[in-house]
Amino acid sequence: MIGELGSFALVLASFCAVISFIPIALGAAKQNQFWARLWKPAMLVTFFGFTAALLLLGYAFLTNDFSIVYVANHSNRSLPDFYKVSAIWGSHEGSMLLWIWTICAWSLCYGIFSRDEANFKSNVFAAMLGIIGLLGLFLIFTSNPFARNLPFYPLDGKDLNPILQDIGMIFHPPLLFLGYAGLALVFCLGIAGLVKGKLLSQEVSSLTTVSVITWLFLTAGNMLGSWWAYNELGWGGWWFWDPVENSSFIPWLLMTGQLHALLLLRYNQKLLRTVIACSIFGFAFCLIGTFIVRSGVIQSVHAFASDPNRGNFLLCILALIVLPAIFYFATKFNKVSEPKDSSFTIAEISVIFGVLLLVFSSLCILFGTLYPLIYQAVWNGSLSIGAPYFNSIFVPMVVLAAILISAAQLRYSRWPIWAGVVCWSIAIACYCGFMTANNSPVYTALGVFSASAIVLSGICRIIQYKNQINWFALVAHLGIAVSILGVVGDTQYQHEAVVRMGPGYGRPLGDLIFVYDRTAKVDYPSFYADEGHVMVLNDEEEVLTELYPQRQTFKSNGMQMTAAGISHGFFRDLYVSMGNKLSSTDYLVRLSIKPLVSWIWLGGCLMLLSAIFFFVRRRKNV
Template sequence: MIVELGHYALVMALAIALLQSVLPIIGSRRGDAALMAVAPPAAVTSFALVALSFTALTISYVTSDFSVQNVWENSHSLKPMIYKISGVWGNHEGSMLLWILILVFFSALVAYFGANLPAVLKANVLAVQGWITASFLLFVLLTSNPFNRLNPAPIEGRDLNPILQDIGLAIHPPLLYLGYVGFSVCFSFAVAALIEGRIDAAWARWVRPWTLAAWTALTAGISMGSYWAYYELGWGGWWFWDPVENASFMPWLAGTALLHSALVMEKREALKIWTVLLAIMTFSLSLLGTFLVRSGVLTSVHAFATDPTRGVFILAILVMFIGGAFALFALRAQSLSHGGLFAPISREGALVLNNLFLTTATATVLVGTLYPLVLESITGDTISVGPPFFNLTFGPVMVPLLLAVPFGPMLAWKRGDILAVTQRLYAAAGIALLTALGVIYFATGAPVLAALGIAIGVWLLAGSVTDLAYRAGIGRVTVPVFWQRLKGLPRSAFGTALAHFGLGITVIGIVAVTAFSTELVTSMKAGDKVQSGPFELEFQGLQPHNGPNYTELQGRFSVSRDGVAYGEVMSAKRVYTARQMPTTEAGIMTTGPSQLYVSLGDETPEGTSIVRVWWKPWVTFIWYGTIFMSIGGIVSLLDRRLRIGAPVASKKRKTTAEQSA
């Protein structure tokens, strides 16, 4: 009964979404307050219904109800409970239901927190959200229904894909979808503003918190996905330029540009048209990512579906929303004012430069991702665009941006003094230069480019600290006054500094592990020893072990440093009973910011085991930096100036204004 209730809730949610998508728009065009007032309760009701449906599917997984086809295909009665719950979205149908749940959740948030939005704008925003919701509910109900029944019901399930039986599945997809879908609110605000024909600084003030929330979640989601692939797949890499990885990275790049562009629009009422265009582009790239993952056009460990029918349906949604939004933009762009003017050397100018490099980087990744697909569809030729292309095109675009980052926050609005800012950054530049020289001196044979890359990371760290120090008046006021000013800085200032600081940490981690990591592939038997980095590993042999729904051979390695026992690393070859699918469980030992990474391969006819050993210096900085960036986003969201919507005048002030009139 609970399964039918979940299915019925989805049908009802579709009906409500259709009402939400039509009535408020009609009301905004007619000036009918009653019709516009339909939008908020409709959005909240849709969320309640989809939440009920999602709960019903989760209960089916928890109780191992194999009469539900989706549960039978992706679960097993012996699977640990955490994987039964996370397995709800470890498949195409369930993940789409999670996608829609987050979509209607954001709609409900707009309805709740948008009390002080202009009535017309709020109605149009929620109506556009209704269009998106209705489209994806139709997609799920017609092509990807998670509540299909099996009769008779199987006794046991086929189990979840072994690669997905990990804590990463519980964290990565929800965070990623919060980012993907969060940008739908920015898209809806952009389309709503184009429908109304009104875009101003207040609009940017309403959009920026949603952009920041989505960007923060997407940053955390991509980071978690990177680390999950790093330790789960046993390849020893943290980023592969996989097309589906790129599909999440492109909205992040565009969203970063949107975040900075909206700031210019809010402060100076400049870049209006560009900001609206970025809002459309960012969510369009999110939809493109959804299409790539679920259409079957890509072969990837990240891809969910290979059914071309589903791909055609999502392509239709893609064309409808992207094409419709850009057509509306083309119709309205000429009637929109361009906003205020500013000097090239100013904070606005620095943010424009930021946007230029970020959008160029996005275009580079987009071309590299889609070119093989386009070429194959036209000529039938199959090619692969891999890391060499992206490293040679993406890297050079990002280096000038990284060098310019510390200048932006320290420049004045409208007209800045580049010489004065350069003088303030002398100390940061000196620290970066000393770091480069130190790397070259202490890391014998270190590539010059590696030293420069680490110096750029340190430049970002020192630059972010310098920004806060000068805002607080370092060198101009006494120490007690400096601390009082520092504590009194707006939270958005700390959020920006944390994000830039985190970017510097990530850059250091990327450069260090790329330049200084070592890899050893060898065959070993019990008692054999190998050297990796500063450590010596001794193979202790293989040991069988049984898990709840798998069997494995564990390879144990004792680790020593300079002859002193340091610890133990265990890697395993695992086979899941239901699917008979093998996986490699990497063994990782973390020491400071570096890691020793061991991957156990197959046994050879001679009775030895193939072993891959990596020494990865400073690799954890890659993910520590993204944590700082995410925390920076959260801190900025806590700034009182980023309240959603515009301030509402108090009754006392309204009465005074009426009396004076």
């Protein structure tokens, strides 16, 4: 019965969205209030329909209803309840349902809390219902999470993928989906502004608020995904430039660019066209990322599905949503209202170059992500674009971004202060790059220069203008500097060795000694494991900490996983992971000393914290 009720709720909600968005759009165009305000009942029916479907799917997981294919494939009776809940979005069908529901939730919140003009809101909801309807049809016809196993179904399920049985995977997907749903609302606000040809101050305020919250969710989602990869996958890295990772990073870059463009739009209506373009292409790249993740065109630990038919359906949705938006933007470009005064201050020029830099970075990453797929489709060959390409593009971008950030923060300062910031930044960079032991003096110097310039210019800004500071921007930029230092510390100063170890083995690494003491057998409800006991000693052979890496075997499917033993520290992490078993007692073991790696996520936390200053300042101005 749960499956039938869930399918009914999906059909009701999806078709309500599909059949209502055209009358609402026409009503808004013709100023017909009856049809224009139809979005209220349509949105309520759509929201409650998808909410009912999501709750019913959760109930099916909690009650072990293995007559539903999706539940049988991604759960079992011994799975803890909190993982059963997270299994809802553990694969393609459920995660798609969650994404559509978050779009509905965003829409309802906007309808309740925004004070935008009625006709503007009608245009926003017409576009939102169209998006929800198309995605709902995709779910019904290609990815129904309530499909049945009848008449025969298993007594127990296959289990949730072991790599998803982690706290990071409980929160990482919902945060990203909330960000993606925010991109859909930003897209619709941009389309409504395009229809109107301008944005009033209240509409700019709504767009800014939605954009900041969307940026927060994307930041949190990317940060938590990186943290999960570092802690769970056992390879010791935190970013692989994987196509799926890039698919979430590109929209973040575009949203960051849009936030900077909104700085000018809020005060003098400049860059309205740029804001609308970022709104359209941010969601367009989100849909492209959805196609990459769910079509099977790439193989990734993050990918959800491998059905080409779903990919074709997603391409159709992409075309139906994005191509008309781009065409409409092109035809309305010259009619979008912008001030005739084309003069810009130094600060505004810095913002404009910053936006262009972020957009260009997005395009470079998109090219590196899609070109191997295009090459394979057109020339039927195999081509790989890896970290060297992305690093060679992104490192100069980071340096340029740091220079622009510093210029913006020093915009009211006199030239001696500018000279002091530049000289000190170069001096610190040269010392770290060429006077310390690191993997690449050039990359180290560039990274340290970027972080130093941002921090020093921010300090000068605080000292000179205590009462005229945009703390949202200042703290966010400080977070970027801290993350840059974390990246430099981990990539340029880490010590790593992959060695054979067993009881009694010791290995010096850096200023430490790793001693493999023993291996123990441990048993948990869902897996059993060989657990290593590794002691970390200083040069005086005093025990600093003890690490317990595991080689896990899951009982439900026999899948083996590596769980690293990690000692987290403010200045460095100690990281040990167990690889393949080489003999009855010995394993292939990865030993790592990772300076400042935790600063990568500390910087992300500062970026999230910066939003508090935005909303506090916003409340004071109300």
